[in-house]
Amino acid sequence: MLELKNISYVVEDSKGIIKDISLTIDDNKFIVITGPNGGGKSTLAKIICGILKPTSGNIILDGKDITDMSITERAKIGISFAFQQPVRFKGVTVKDLINLAAGKKLCTADACNYLSEVGLCAKDYIDREVNGSLSGGELKRIEIATVIARKTKLSIFDEPEAGIDLWSFKNLIEVFQKMHDEIHGSIIIISHQERILNIADEIIVIANGEIVNKGTREEVLDSLLDDSVSSPGCSVLREER
Numbered sequence: 023m024l025e026l027k028n029i030s031y032v033v034e035d036s037k038g039i040i041k042d043i044s045l046t047i048d049d050n051k052f053i054v055i056t057g058p059n060g061g062g063k064s065t066l067a068k069i070i071c072g073i074l075k076p077t078s079g080n081i082i083l084d085g086k087d088i089t090d091m092s093i094t095e096r097a098k099i100g101i102s103f104a105f106q107q108p109v110r111f112k113g114v115t116v117k118d119l120i121n122l123a124a125g126k127k128l129c130t131a132d133a134c135n136y137l138s139e140v141g142l143c144a145k146d147y148i149d150r151e152v153n154g155s156l157s158g159g160e161l162k163r164i165e166i167a168t169v170i171a172r173k174t175k176l177s178i179f180d181e182p183e184a185g186i187d188l189w190s191f192k193n194l195i196e197v198f199q200k201m202h203d204e205i206h207g208s209i210i211i212i213s214h215q216e217r218i219l220n221i222a223d224e225i226i227v228i229a230n231g232e233i234v235n236k237g238t239r240e241e242v243l244d245s246l247l248d249d250s251v252s253s254p255g256c257s258v259l260r261e262e263r
């Protein structure tokens with residue numbers, strides 16, 4: 023279980039990017055965090071995985087306070103993160119990266135399976151370097167494959183849909199569903215996509231650094247749709263039908 027207790031993140035000259043957020047995420051839950059751009063979602067994800075240290079508040083994983091743990095220590099105890107804008111690694115091949123994520127040397131067929139799962143033709147990618155020659159969408163999928171290969175207690179994906187075409191998107195939904203069925207851990211996805219919201223156990227809406235709505239999918243989706251009818255310009259849902 024992950025607990026955030028009164029988490030704030032303030033940088034100079036700002037009113038506060040995250041303002042006193044408290045929430046509990048039970049094991050084996052599929053949580054989607056949504057809300058307007060600039061609301062603080064990516065900042066909160068980076069605080070959970072240890073890239074940013076909160077200005078105040080505590081992060082507790084399975085009863086243990088991990089607030090002062092580094093990103094590497096958190097990775098070791100089972101937190102994975104896929105960036106909104108994935109990082110490139112010059113000189114490292116896709117296969118190296120998947121092996122690193124899995125924590126063991128996989129045979130080529132097993133490594134390729136992870137790539138196929140995210141809709142990449144594995145043989146075209148497995149020996150490529152994770153450098154500037156990969157497109158944003160390719161990089162994003164490779165990163166999703168590495169998080170799947172890690173099979174951790176808590177996997178966080180920041181806007182996995184960004185840069186991925188809608189034709190392949192259906193497969194990605196299946197990837198997340200399969201991951202949720204197979205891994206005994208929690209998945210947090212930051213997303214604006216209705217199709218991802220539709221498979222959430224719980225939805226959390228963050229705006230202006232605060233939780234403005236939280237509940238089961240049914241509870242929150244209804245109110246999100248109501249909001250978008252009453253104030254269409256302010257909808258947090260980016261419709262893609």
Ligand SMILES: Nc1ncnc2c1ncn2[C@@H]1O[C@H](COP(=O)(O)OP(=O)(O)O)[C@@H](O)[C@H]1O
Pocket residue numbers: 033036039057058059060061062063064065066
């Ligand atoms: N290091 C920083 N210094 C100043 N402002 C920042 C910093 N990091 C993020 N912000 C601001 O904090 C707000 C929240 O950003 P972010 O967490 O990326 O939002 P979201 O992911 O919800 O779109 C934005 O207004 C952003 O410009």
Ligand SMILES: [Mg+2]
Pocket residue numbers: 063064065106180
């Ligand atoms: Mg973001």
